[in-house]
Amino acid sequence: MTQTTTASPYRADEHGFFGEFGGAPLPPFLVEPIAEVAREYAKASADPAFQEEYQALLSKYVGRPSLLYFAENLTAKLGGAKVYLKREDLNHTGAHKINHCLGEALLAKRMGKTKVIAETGAGQHGVALATAAALVGLECEIHMGAIDVAKQHPNVVRMELLGAKVVSVEEGGKTLKEAVDSAFGVYAANPEEYFFAIGSVVGPHPYPSMVRDFQSVVGREARAQVLEAEGRLPDYLIAAVGGGSNAMGLFDAFLEDEGVGIIGVEPAGEGLEGTRHAATMTLGTPGMLHGMHTKVLQDANGEPSAVHSIASGIDYPGVGPQHARLEQLGRAEYVTATDAETLDAFQLLTRTEGIIPALESSHAVAHAVKLAPTLPADAVIIVNLSGRGDKDVDFVAERLAQQA
Structure with missing residues (x-):
């Protein structure tokens, strides 16, 4: 895993834009916490020790x-x-989710965070993040739409067995979009303690590029x-x-x-x-x-x-x-x-x-x-x-x- 800096038309620019798409349009109170993630990911990506630890986990653990x-x-x-x-x-x-969850958990620990928080739909990202958090010694909180909690009950049990707190989201459509909203709300209230471990190539810069790099x-x-x-x-x-x-x-x-x-x-x-x-x-x-x-x-x-x-x-x-x-x-x-x-x-x-x-x-x-x-x-x-x-x-x- 290395952060890509090429000028390829398929890559983001320094502000996280893929052409007109991407960026980080955020409320003011989230600008600095997300910018911190971008800075620390850039440092970790260039750190041979971080990459060596991550690659070793992919081969020996995954x-x-x-x-x-x-x-x-x-x-x-x-x-x-x-x-x-x-x-x-x-x-x-x-599933593939463990690939980026290990990277995000290692980055969270490097940044001195004590908790990781994320959304999940089918539960595979939640299980993978709970697994990675248990491995590196972090607390884990997973937000999941109520419909998906019922539909994917075995994964809810797995997350809880791994020590994660699973929050059932009852608002709106009670699915993945609402789970993201809910997790973002908790993260926004305490970014000093939490690391938001987004589960896909979505969200503000650097997440689309960072998750892609890990995957x-x-x-x-x-x-x-x-x-x-x-x-x-x-x-x-x-x-x-x-x-x-x-x-x-x-x-x-x-x-x-x-x-x-x-x-x-x-x-x-x-x-x-x-x-x-x-x-x-x-x-x-x-x-x-x-x-x-x-x-x-x-x-x-x-x-x-x-x-x-x-x-x-x-x-x-x-x-x-x-x-x-x-x-x-x-x-x-x-x-x-x-x-x-x-x-x-x-x-x-x-x-x-x-x-x-x-x-x-x-x-x-x-x-x-x-x-x-x-x-x-x-x-x-x-x-x-x-x-x-x-x-x-x-x-x-x-x-x-x-x-x-």
Whole structure:
């Protein structure tokens, strides 16, 4: 992990802007606390001792590198391109989230903070942060929408077992957006004690770049692994996008490779014609949300819209500003998968490969199911399997029973 200072068009400038997106539009009382995070991250990024400690934890604690697995059965079932899965589901805690949570926890301890606080949707970020906090000796507080608390109960139990305080957010839509609002409110009241460990490539500068940097190990590994397996780069990368951390983690190492197609898949929910979706890149417009200028799903009054997805981790009305910039530059394409398509992909991967994916990751699998048959047999697709589906099995069983 190193902080990037290149003048690449795909990177932020010194003020955290990816073109017109990003920045840190904050109330005055948060300007200095967030600026402190930016300063300390810059120092840590340049400190070999910090990087050595972080890399050692990735290999000896998380279990990196994660596998790049050729899904031979799924490939044969679909026909067409070879489908590889980047197995972030095999990481300790079961998802990609541990990659940046360890980095944020180490940074918080370096800054002398005693507590980390964050939002979570599906609970994977919360579990990963609670794990990292326990490891480095920090207190942990996780805010989670009441709907997600009920939907993702196993992860709530895990967080509490790890010593975290879990706050159920009852306001508004009771999902991820409200969890962010709630956690920000507590952090704003006591930034001297708390470190806000944002769970995606969203929020004010430096978080979109910092979280991407911590997640970039995914793409660096995948690049080396596919070159070893195939002797060339892939034709397409596919990853689910809510805030967009797992996607940026995979995409980052390939941004300068114009021959590699980059596809983000966001939730179409129950359909784009209504309001029960979270298709920010598809239907959103530029706006402000949680300390950043990005694409936002907004109502007629300019307020963030209520959103929906079968996957709690990506039902967010905004998106990381770097994703908005990549779309604007034409470097990445953003498509959607419905709840029904996602549920079908979940079952297909489970039954063909014996791998139970998270519902978030199943959005990416759903698009691979569409894309692979349209490509020649020598084409290569990498799907970021960002998390495992243990947390989702009870919910999926209920949905399938309702359909029976």
